[in-house]
Amino acid sequence: xxxxYLKARTLARAKHKNQKYGDxxxxxxxxxxxxxxxxxxxxxxxxxxxxxxxxxxETSLEELAADFGYVIAxxxxxxxxxxxxxxxxxxxxxxxxxxxxDLSEESARIALIVKACDRLANVRxxxxxxxxxxxxxxxxxxxxxxxxxxxxxxxAIWWELDNLLxxxxxx
Numbered sequence: 001x002x003x004x005y006l007k008a009r010t011l012a013r014a015k016h017k018n019q020k021y022g023d024x025x026x027x028x029x030x031x032x033x034x035x036x037x038x039x040x041x042x043x044x045x046x047x048x049x050x051x052x053x054x055x056x057x058e059t060s061l062e063e064l065a066a067d068f069g070y071v072i073a074x075x076x077x078x079x080x081x082x083x084x085x086x087x088x089x090x091x092x093x094x095x096x097x098x099x100x101x102d103l104s105e106e107s108a109r110i111a112l113i114v115k116a117c118d119r120l121a122n123v124r125x126x127x128x129x130x131x132x133x134x135x136x137x138x139x140x141x142x143x144x145x146x147x148x149x150x151x152x153x154x155x156a157i158w159w160e161l162d163n164l165l166x167x168x169x170x171x
Contacts, residue, residue, distance in 0.1 A: 008046040008068065009034075015057040022129055026052075029121060036117035036157060043106070047075045047114045054080040074107035079115050091140060095147035103150055115148050116157045123164050141165050 013027050021029040030049050037048040046068060053059045054076055065073035078097060081090045098115060101108035119137070126133035141161075149158055 075110040078111035099147040
């Protein structure tokens with residue numbers, strides 16, 4: 001394994017050490033996102049491990065930049081929800097940011113890939129949790145896809161995500 005990736009995984013586990021994803025350690029979610037991001041390269045895997053560290057811990061953008069460079073730090077920053085209390089407002093804010101990203105910037109490309117992987121991991125997990133989570137992702141999907149989807153970027157991720165959310169509508 002790549003040393004930068006191992007450093008990111010170690011840092012993410014340390015930063016999220018007392019947090020849970022449902023009833024499991026938080027790293028279970030980070031590892032699920034990383035597996036989905038792995039076909040897109042080491043930087044996507046590093047960003048997947050770190051994608052919630054600015055949002056959920058006291059880690060600073062400067063710390064990420066010092067340890068992993070600005071491509072990774074910027075990618076993580078693009079994905080980070082603001083500190084607004086209301087989920088709908090937070091999602092509107094981050095979706096506006098993600099919709100404005102230019103694929104010619106590597107950190108933007110990585111952020112869009114990892115954000116789609118994160119949502120797929122969350123939707124998969126929601127299939128085994130209280131129904132309110134799955135319904136929430138279903139309701140958010142049109143706005144999320146409009147902001148994050150870019151034709152040809154990670155089509156297999158979007159195919160599964162769209163189908164999981166669509167299949168439940170037919171049931």
